[in-house]
Amino acid sequence: MTSQLSHLLENDNHELRVKMKQTLKDPVFKPLYNLSLDEERELAYQRLKKFLEEGHVSVYDFQTDPRRIFAAHEILGLCDGSVATKLTVQMNLFGGTLLKFGDKPSFKPILDNISVLEDVGCFGLTELGYGNNAVEMETTATFDEKTDEFIIHSPSTLSQKYWITNGYCHAHWAIVFAQLIIKGESYGVHGFLVPIRDKKLKVKPGVTIQDMGYKIGLNGVDNARLWFNQVRVPRENLLDAFSQVNKNGEFSSSIKGKRSRFIKMADQLLSGRVCIASMTIAACRSTLYNTIRYSQSRLGVNSDGTSSAPLMVYQLQQKALMPLLAETYALTLGLNKVKNNFAQLQTEQNAEKETSKDLIKMCCVIKPMVTWHSENTATIGRERCGGQGYLACNRFGEAIAGAHAGITAEGDNSVLMQKVAKELLEETTVQEIIKETSLSFVPGAITRLVSLSKPLSLVKIREKRVLSKLALKMQKAKGKEEIFQRWMTEESDLVQDVALSYGERFVLENFSHICKDQNNPLLEKVYDLYGAVLIKKHLSWYLQEGILNSSSVKKLEAKIAKGCKELGERLEELLEGFGIPSHLVYAPIAKDWQTFNDKEDDNVGEVSKDHPFIKSEKKEEKVKKEKTEAAEKPSTDKKSSTTKKAKTKAEAKAPVKEPV
Template sequence: MDITFNNDPKLNIVLPVLYLAWQDNTLTKKEFDTLNEFINKQEWITKAEKEFLKSKINLTSPPSRSEFYHWKERIDRALNEHKKPQNLTELGLLIANADRPAFTDDDIKKIAPSFAAMESELGIMSREVISGFQSQKNTLTDKHNTVESFDVKKLTSLLDGSQAAIINKVKELIATPEFAFETSTDIMVYRERVLEWSKILAEHGLGSYAYPKEHGGKDDIEGYFSIMETLSYHDLSLVIKFGVQFGLWGMSILSLGTEKHYAKYLKSVGTLELPGGFAMTETHHGSNVKGVQTTATYNHKDRTFTIHTPEKYARKEYIGNAANHGEMVTVFAKLVIDEKDYGVNAFIVPIRSKDKNVLEGVTIEDCGHKMGLNGVDNGIITFDKVVIPYENMLDRFAQVNEKGEFESPIPSDNRRFFTMLGTLVGGRIGIPRSALAAAKTGITIAIKYGNKRRQFGPEGGSEVPILNYRMHQQRLMPYLANAYAIHFGLQYLTKRFINRTENEMQEIEALAAGMKSYSSWNTRNTLQECREACGGKGYLSENRIDDLKNDTEIYTTFEGDNTVLMQLTAKNRLGEFRKQFGEMNVSSIFSYVLDQAKTSITEKNPFATRNTDEQHLKDRSFHLNAFLYREKEIVSSGARRFKKLVDDGLDAFDAANVMHPHMLQIADAYLDRVFLEQFQNQLDLVNDTGVKEVLIRLYNLFALNKIEQHKAWYLEQGYMEGVKTKAVRKLVSQLCWEIRQDAVPLVDAFNIPENCLGAIVTNKAAEA
């Protein structure tokens, strides 16, 4: 009788190992050697049986397909009939003893060690392998799915608040057929479409919301921001065209001009009868706008101004509405009277006639194709001694009097300029809110896709929605939490701005500059992750992430380069700190040290720095203290470091240069704290239990994810020890897993019009 596994049941004890060797891995030389030696050593089998087993590990003659299947059947049968074996040898034993006992307990005791050694040498993780052998159709990963634990409508109404009516009005409008996305790649076609859309918005009275009632508006700046934000679910070229026309152009008149300008221009700006732009940036002066070189020379004789571009790179660049549609622009230029420079002032300068001919002395080039926002007609304007009338100076902060003398309530050119800029801070509220809307759209697309896209699955089970994978959750859930956190923070910024007093202006400007950077960077990161999370689908333009990503790409640059804006924010924080502590003289140092010492006692004791209790890690005051500690420590160390650099003889400019990266940290820590506080405040205001609970989960994720991101700093400071930061990481992972179940309702609560979500979401048939 031939030796076979059927004829010689005891040999089946090695079946699982053989199966494994041939299934998962190439049978390597090392594996062959191990098995060969193992077979040689076995004393319970004959030489012939050894040869038979060796024939099963012959590299040149692998088991046939049917034999291989047969092995698997035996393994399956054994696993179905018995409780889970502990290792492959136990499993083999079950097969060998299946019909009648082939091994006695004594036999087993004898042979077990060599089997264990062999398994170990092969690097086999027995239980994992056995688990993998079994058909798993009911894994935790598979079963996890969407649970609607709260009333989505209630959360939407919490997000929309008092602005629900205008938000819904805009949403209805952008869902109409007239607002079908433009798919032409011809930028001229696209620009005309965007102009057409803008006109429709103006017809519905949406352009003039922020203007005074007496000039056709609604005196409702909050409404203006809501419109801009809601439009941002749709086409972002439209948003920027809208922002250039009604925001930058109109608001420059309102903020820098006086009643005569309002009366003359505002109404036709609001209706889009008078398209215009905002010409501040020059080729050689972007971030450093104070350095613009365009001149506005006062002519005593006829009380006019001559606007002139003194050299090529003083031309106005990237000006929205300039390439095709604008008829006038607000030009920022150095006022020159009798050859004396009176600093940067603003002037209304006509550039095109009503029939769209470029006026004499004005040269306009097209900025051409851009990475995104191709529906906006950005242009480059050069002025060759263009004469404008006296009234065209926007004269709220400075005038030329009848004697031709310069007059201003603000003597310093510097301060006047920054006061002028300060009145334009609205742009730094509109942009981060628009950026947030784009991030919300992106995360909605990625989460809805991840919820239905299935890929891979447990052995023998069906494929699993990719949103059930931990890695996928950890890529997306923190950005979902950020979207909520930033929403509440930007609401706070908006309210602070609307209810501002003069004294608060500097703080609000710094806050807006910081939040603009924070939100636009978050959008950049969110959309990047969403694109990758949607794989190839995310790359197709029909699925929207293309436009969302490329259009918002410039949000980190325009309205102020983020890196520069963060310096502004940090400067303000450092200024506040210095006002409080001065130059670290004896008494202030004493009070500072006392303050730090208090922290040491309450937060930096060994119990606190090693506390991994979940309740503690979810404690709001733990979060707030940790955020505040980081903020205070970074700002105070910044002040000390700067002082030391200067004391050591470094030039102030050089010292500031060394400090740049530190300054970014100051701004970041400050903003994190403000967003955290606003999220906390929001939690206190919610009554509905379901909504509150899900927001608490999101809040915890936001707070702990930030701590996790900055854990190196906390560890360096000794504020936390490794055991605690590891517990934070684990909890972040756990929260992502939990929030995955809320993810779809949470993005549904953004209530984004379905036509804005791209084909992968709206195409029901694509569901797996």
């Protein structure tokens, strides 16, 4: 039975989520670790194909309920980060972009095939020399008026498309971003649908695809490097929802300015950030679940010297893990808010409207907060589980590597935080700056009336003050050069702090509203601990500002210790709220880890026996071996027969020697 907390955390599409989890009961989704690179990629592909064949999601969900696609990322995040990553490129970056900017009759068959993996795509935005400044990319798409075609070309090493997921093994198509050139004039970056392989996966002429090889994680993802040498595509293959080129080479666009057109064309990165956050927060819940379960069952020293005390009763373990649990709850609820807002603004009836600035800020801040938290959770959890945390089958390695992938994918976290800070500055008025600057001189005794019992008020004070401080500093900068220097070389810490304070306020405030609606005492305890941890995180700032004093610090420490202990006593309910069914609990440390380590079970660190993938691989090897032997046997017999005949013939011709 679904708990109240689980129903709350898994905010939408509850029946669909149950079906998705049922699909993951298929044995192909069970973990395997001792695999070659080729095997990891093939297994990830088979898993994705199996998941999509069930019809849980469609690329057209972006027009009706994008939360279905976000839910798919979340469920797969419990299982395999490589599969979730391949899904986000296939359904969101490739499929979502094609749907949004190239929804035309000629592309309809491809769009229909995306959701069943009959047409596999990749997303060619990033170049070796142009990541965060992709608007300056070098790849060109030059219009040839004579043939009514665009010529896609990679002019240099730095122009190669880099980190292209699905690119090395499986993609038939690439959405290639390139500088649109007509009669020698550049019209900025646009997207083009470019075939890179035929249906038999033979690489198309003029396309070069190279393997990026082993990574520190997510090796089920086939990342590639792509080059294009004068590759021609029809004019029809321009993704032309907002910019068009007619057969005479005349350009028109409903969006003014090259940079604005690029930002619009890269719009699917916004939903991509929600996809990344969804898969990562699910992996984070799984990591925390495994860590806490082990801490409950692993016995350490007790007062009588015997090993009879579960690690979870130790304050050391509680103060390490309970704040992570509280933050995981808070971020999950915050992400749900983002998903709901996205779905409301991005459905078909609102597709032509400008994306709201509030939604842009939310999407850009939630991905960094979730992925940084997930990395921190996995690192602390690995340490708190000792040597067991170092075994691959206990999943901390893939959690850490997966979080790091999320930290960089769909926009570097710190760069996204700069974007959030920039948006906030543009909304700040001179009156607000003057007001907050004046309040910073108010005696601490007055501001301390806010007290620790109202963490949201304290967090709001911090958000307003750091923003006003940055606004004042930037207001004094004159000219582009001085603004650049102030922003990029002098105040980077403050810029990051502004974005983070906004994100923390957004998440805490959303949590506060939910607590009022739910009237759940346990949820309120989680909220109180998260709020207290936020204050402690920025304690030095509150002390410097005179908002808190030494007495407040003592109260804060006591509040956190008490909160950790109280949550530690309610772990069954809180873990049940994560909504992780038993068949998706793979880590031995979260189950009967003693039996897993039994002397009679020489499992070499694998949790899956008789995995269907291994069986199929062995069967294929056996068939290949039999075919090879069958092919070689006649050849050997023929050779043997020929040799025998030759020998007989030679013996017949040889002179007979007389005996001496």
